[in-house]
Amino acid sequence: MIDAGLRVLSLIEQLVYDGKEVKLIFNQDLFGYLDRMGFFLVLNPSIEVFPERPRISMFDLHCGENQNLVEISSLPPGGESKVKTLPGKLAGSIVSVLGRTMSLPRGFETEMFTVFSELIGNYFEHSESKTPGYVVAQTYPNAKNLHIAVSDSGLGILSTIRKARSKEFRGKSDTELILEVFNEGVSRFGTNVGRSCGLTRLGQISIKYAADLTIRMPGCQVYLRPGGTKMEGNYAYFRSELGALRGTHMCFKFALDKSGAL
Amino acid sequence: MRIVEYLNSGEAWGRDQGRYVSRLLEDEIVKSGKAGVAPKVVILDFTGLTKMDASFPQEAVVEVSRKFRGTKYFVLTNIDNEAIEENMSMAFEKRSETGLIRDARGLRIIGAQLPSDFEKIIKFAEGREFVTSKEVQDYLGLSIQNASNKLKAIWELGLLQRSEGSAKSGGRENIYSKVG
Numbered sequence: 048m049i050d051a052g053l054r055v056l057s058l059i060e061q062l063v064y065d066g067k068e069v070k071l072i073f074n075q076d077l078f079g080y081l082d083r084m085g086f087f088l089v090l091n092p093s094i095e096v097f098p099e100r101p102r103i104s105m106f107d108l109h110c111g112e113n114q115n116l117v118e119i120s121s122l123p124p125g126g127e128s129k130v131k132t133l134p135g136k137l138a139g140s141i142v143s144v145l146g147r148t149m150s151l152p153r154g155f156e157t158e159m160f161t162v163f164s165e166l167i168g169n170y171f172e173h174s175e176s177k178t179p180g181y182v183v184a185q186t187y188p189n190a191k192n193l194h195i196a197v198s199d200s201g202l203g204i205l206s207t208i209r210k211a212r213s214k215e216f217r218g219k220s221d222t223e224l225i226l227e228v229f230n231e232g233v234s235r236f237g238t239n240v241g242r243s244c245g246l247t248r249l250g251q252i253s254i255k256y257a258a259d260l261t262i263r264m265p266g267c268q269v270y271l272r273p274g275g276t277k278m279e280g281n282y283a284y285f286r287s288e289l290g291a292l293r294g295t296h297m298c299f300k301f302a303l304d305k306s307g308a309l
Numbered sequence: 310m311r312i313v314e315y316l317n318s319g320e321a322w323g324r325d326q327g328r329y330v331s332r333l334l335e336d337e338i339v340k341s342g343k344a345g346v347a348p349k350v351v352i353l354d355f356t357g358l359t360k361m362d363a364s365f366p367q368e369a370v371v372e373v374s375r376k377f378r379g380t381k382y383f384v385l386t387n388i389d390n391e392a393i394e395e396n397m398s399m400a401f402e403k404r405s406e407t408g409l410i411r412d413a414r415g416l417r418i419i420g421a422q423l424p425s426d427f428e429k430i431i432k433f434a435e436g437r438e439f440v441t442s443k444e445v446q447d448y449l450g451l452s453i454q455n456a457s458n459k460l461k462a463i464w465e466l467g468l469l470q471r472s473e474g475s476a477k478s479g480g481r482e483n484i485y486s487k488v489g
Contacts, residue, residue: 154392164322164362244363244403
């Protein structure tokens, strides 16, 4: 659910970028949920909201009381220096919330830091997005679950790789290529350059903490699940079944109770 | 060289920050060379670094060590967080490089996997002042030429130091020692 909120924010930014007028008309339940996740704090101020924008943010009002939510943060294009402390802050919040009800392994905070920093780093390094990206985490301490989502309106993870290395990956499906990205590391800069260590680390951490991964790209949505030593393709939806949405939108759903690491 | 002194905090992430730190480290290494006091071994000390991803060290550590290959030897120290070490290892592996960590927990060889004989030789050298081709020949049961080739290959990877010594026969021979 939390990743859907991020996708809506990205879609709105894309429509505004394309010169469209956007109005958001809410029913009360959805409005309250989005308000509590800090949706309106990062929503483009030019967007009209009906019945009206919250005068006092429920997120601000209950800040510190809501034990399950880590706020949505926006990533300003070209503004990496403005979010230098963000991965550490998000990782610290997760550990603080989950640590109340479960014993976390040594290194867990650094691993969560790695997830955020690699995802945020990819936004700045590869997406070439002209509009903000978003990142969020939601914890479910009772269920020992953790969801981390990131969303951008950039080029799309596979289109950048395919464009740069078209001959090499011509015969591969989107699912096959995305599996290679997370299992072996594939970069648009080529194999000799040896980048892409970040996404491979994310694959390793996903396996360690039993995280399912959803990746929505312009042409398809792919679901991966952790296998023994690799991420495995689960199933995929393709362009014909999906609405138009640019960029890359990832959601990691960690099932910490199923992980042998805890 | 303490990495946290090149950062504003104990957290390091991203290629941008990695490139920034790599420039500072390179300047420092070059500057110390010009002053004529350059030690051959560069010790990168991670004391005080509480969090680090995998992209940062690919620029700040792996690229710098590659740049000075042949003139400097690099060893990392005081990485006491397993997750940071895994990120560091991934950074080396994805560049097909192998790195050395040495601290209170002993020597660790990280990154791209080496042939098993290479690892054995590096660990063999760890407890000695120096090793020669003859000693490696005896230790692993290799031909002298094979032992010599392996030592040279490990030195070329920056994982053993090399200097010239006197052979028992009276001639000159290369002797190898641990980095640091």
